[in-house]
Amino acid sequence: MLGEQLLGNLIQGLVLGCVYGAATMGLSLIFGVLRVVNVGHGAFIMVGAFTALLLFNVFGINPILAAPVALLIGLGLGFAVYYLVMQRLVQAPELASLLATFGVGLLLEETVKQVFGSEFRGYYWSVGQLDLGVTVLPMTKLYACAGSVLVAVLLYIWHRKTRAGRALRSVVEDAEGARVCGVNVNWVYAMSFAIGIGLTVLGGVLLTMFIPVGINPYMGGVYTLKAFVIAVLGGLASPYGAFFGGLIFGIIENGSYTLLATIEGVEPFALARALSFIMLLVILLIRPTGLFKTK
């Protein structure tokens, strides 16, 4: 039944969407604070994926435990990239930071390729599944979904309740004013960038639950595009918007594949991928500020 299939799709889409959302929050955070679009976003997802892969295959550590490790790696990478590259580009034209993040992403991809080779790899981790009638949900995906929600909640708490989070909000509101009030704006930028990257790498780990065999150095590109669609959907500067944008995107992506498969003479997989881009153009045309009015 198409109806049952669609309901099953909806659930799968929601589960996937949570993870998409969590993986995109970093992008929105970085743009919201630094006004920098991390064009190399996908490369950091890839780093997370490889982290999960290696920790599992080499050390037998499951992805749930790998996640915090990935977060730490991401934080370290983020600080390194900020202090080495991004810091000097705060005053430069937009072009510079776009190319810089692009270059960083490229560098990551090539380094990983040199070290690990460009073949596709994967790992297999299964802890049973949940039968919901209309669809079957592997527990791994459920864990990823739960992890994503947890991350989003933690970010929210950090953002709203801690001193660091308040400093961040003051800088977003008015950087000059914050500086005058004694906030170390550069440190806020560094911290935001690092957390943004950390979240992205973490997202990469969670995403491997959905693509356990597709891990390779160049996998990031697809995710960069999806992340942009999601981020724009949610309002480019809002991490929470990104989360909800992810949910919407997950549902649409899942549903569209099923629907497209019913049309004769098209290749649903390729067309579904083209869909991401069409969605992006449509949103940018009608509502570039995103679907939500979050602040």
Add this chain to the structure above:
Amino acid sequence: MDEPLLRAESLTKRFGGLVAVKDVSFTIAEGEFFAVVGPNGAGKTTLFNLINGVLLPDEGRIFFNGKDITRLPVYRRAPLGIGRTFQIPRPFGVASVRENVAIGALFGRAAEKVSVVEALAIADEYIDRVGLQAHGDKPSIALTPVERKLMEIARALAMKPRLLLLDEAMAGMNPKDIDELVNFLKRIKDEGVAIIALVEHIMRAVAGLAERVMVMHQGSVLTDTTTEAALTHPKVIEVYLGKAPG
């Protein structure tokens, strides 16, 4: 001359909960020098942005030469004859001083079509007039802040404006430079260009040039009258407590 050059009617602009410009109306005639005075945050620059089209008003209308330009796109206002300088100068980066000023000539009120070669010649003319002859070939970012202000004025004038919007043109200048600028502006005024100058205080320098003054406070007009009357206006003195004019 019945129709004033610029007429603003009940302009209001809000940013979220903040009212930056509140029910502001005034007129400017051709060749008039009009000073808008007010402390930071009084709404002066927002007013300029409305006249320029960088911002659109929530309420109210603007007429230039009888034409309603309230919602006209930014880039269409310059060819009508509205030129502007910025409070913090915005030179076109790597381009030379001459090229900067030529841009003003190329896209301004070209009653006849101006070619690039002609625009460069016009640029040289105005560069001379503001005293930057020695710097024509320099990249504009190499100029000192005062030189940048002068370049901006030259660039705006190369547009052959009928109305020149000067935003804090004298800020950061020493008295000698200010006197020179004042003389320069007098000559511009005599050539028929109307000028609106934004200043933070009613300085002696501006008082000599401006026939009329509009004092703004927190977005509203405090008074709009002749310079002498403004200087002795009780509300004005109250707002500027401790700031003696001159």
Add this chain to the structure above:
Amino acid sequence: MSPSRTRLERYYALLPVLGAYLVLFLIGNGQPDMWQLVAMLAFYCALGQAFNLFLGMTGYVDFGYVAFAGVGTYGMAISISHLSAVEGIGGWAIAIGLLLGATMATLLSLAVGAVALRLRGAYFAIATIGVNEGFRYFVEGARIWNGSDGIIFSRDLRLIFGRETATALSTFWADVLVLLIAALAGVVTLLFMRNKIGYALTALRADEDAAKVMGINVTKYKIMAFITSAVFAGLLGATAWALKLTYVYPPDVFEIHYTVEAIVIVMLGGAGTLLGPLVGGLVYGLSKYWLAVTLPGFQLLIFAPLLLVIVVLFPEGLVGVLKKKIGNRPLGKFIV
């Protein structure tokens, strides 16, 4: 100084550019085993000159740029494969292929531009990043132009021209055309720079809002630069890819790799300058060639940090640095 003499003098800067392409041709023509290298260098220079028309002059990055070359390739492929049945079509097939490629690139750029060019810097980059991928998957998914099977037209080419001429076309004339495209792109670049559009682009690149206040219709000029740049990409695809290889295959021509190379070439040489893409193309091409021999597979690993260094430390590129040093001396008027 009479106006016409001054006017002509302004175009002297073309001499080193055209001279360089002529020299390249003479080297390759004189030494047949160097032709491959010359062809590759010509391609990179042409790619750079074409991309520079947009990236260099507006400061906007079109991450989906290679899509324009991709449709250009299809234009030539479609023309040749469909016209081979027409008796005596001869060279017209090539001409139509070029025209078709250019037209398709124009149409695509209009479609993309209509959405993307209304957006500011970062949003524009985001919009374009998906163009390439999106268009490729659209072609494959909707099975347009044979979908993922692509078009092979070597047989059609031989049908039209006979074996000998067809081979000459693919191995010699295609590359000559690439050189001509590079030269033409250079000419157009200088035409832009010396005319009103160049000044408008300089202004909007430096400060888009101030440019609007100065009376510049930034959207109009962005579109002009965008379409021009796209057309050259289309022509490049039609010659360097279609004519040379006699087949078109979506994953090959919608390969983001080329956009990366275009970015590196333009930034390395000097974005927004006339000589920049030429210098960038030569340096990049030669380095890549040398690296392919000495350290194969390492190219991007070296160019990625190089790009970072350029962006952070030398954003004006090689020619930009050169201009600063000798811009005021007599020779400076050739370094544009």
